Amino acid sequence: MDENKEKPQPAKATMRRALLVLNCVILSIGNCGGPLIMRLYFIHGGKRVWLSSWLETAGWPIIFIPLLISYFHRRSTTDPTTAKLFYMKPSLFLAATGIGILTGFDDYLYAYGVARLPVSTSSLIIATQLAFTAGFAFLLVKQKFTSYSINAVVLLTVGAGVLALHTSSDRPEHESKKEYNLGFVMTLGAAVLYGLILPLVELTYRKAKQEISYTLVMEIQMIMCLFATVVCTVGMLVNNDFKVIPREAKEFELGETKYYVIMVWSAIIWQCFFLGAIGIVFCASSLASGVVIAVLLPVTEILAVIFYQEKFQAEKGVALALSLWGFLSYFYGEIKQSKKTNLTSEIETSESSIPTQNV
Secondary structure (H helix, E strand, O other): OHHHOOHHHHHHHHHHHHHHHHHHHHHHHHHHHHHHHHHHHHOOOOOHHHHHHHHHOOOOHHHHHHHHHHHHHHHOOOOOOOOOOOOOHHHHHHHHHHHHHHHHHHHHHHHHHHHHHHHEEEEEHOOOOOHHHHHHHHHHHHOOOOOHHHHHHHHHHHHHHHHHHHHOOOOOOOOHHHHHHHHHHHHHHHHHHHHHHHHHHHHHHHOOOOOHHHHHHHHHHHHHHHHHHHHHHHHHHHOHHHHHHHHHHOOOOOOOHHHHHHHHHHHHHHHHHHHHHHHHHOOOOOOHHHHHHHOOOHHHHHHHHHHHHOOHHOOOOEEEHHHHHHHHHHHHHHHHHHHHHHHHHHHHHHHHOOOOOOO
């Protein structure tokens, strides 16, 4: 009897590790592809910042697809009358709404920065969000730091610092110094705000008055992106962006068809970023999500070099090496800690299963 109760635990841990890997892949697609496709829009004649920020979360209806698949799976494996379409309770809905509104403003800050800065520079500034995530995680969810996680944060921060050595020569020719500096400040603001959002998501998971499943994570993602899109829609209406879209599409350097193709793929790719980020928070922690985002910085840098012919200085190679080192350090520490926890749990279980003799 006791042995049968112990079996689901390793299976659950294996499933969570598989989900972690899957969300790392999803985040990689969004984190690397999102800035590149957004920059593509601005390079070839796009000028609407609110439109770009709107596209970061406007793909939220896509989440209905996996949610419906999950729902029909539940109906087929359990009693159809008890299978719910949505699990989210009102308190969790309100929390997701608040985080979504913050995300909407974060989208605008980030889009403004990408409009004014090269991909390499904006990605560098965004990498500083790891330090803010670590700080807010410590304050909000009492994140415990090990020597491995501290080492990872230091290495990734130093990697970003190494890249900063050549940012002064990155200002595009058509950008004024004032616009460039404002883009820098806005991107830094986006890094600070997203550094707050990730720990807020983790705090929401912990304080939720219901069990958090991955299906519920997708529901939270959908509500967050819905209200972020509402914020950006208001900005577009005030800025008359909806009226300008047809004219901008006709004047787009790559052609009208490719303009709309970029819009659609931008919305899809950014959904990968947000789902991957909060999925990693669910499987591990907000700090782990911040680490993965930071480690993907040099990858984005290399892709920018390949697709946009941005310069690849030696500093970018050093930053890549430091980022990979930090990434491996963090997850090696997590694996080591996980094994230690499992070993302690097994010892406690075996001790509790020893029958006591009747006197």
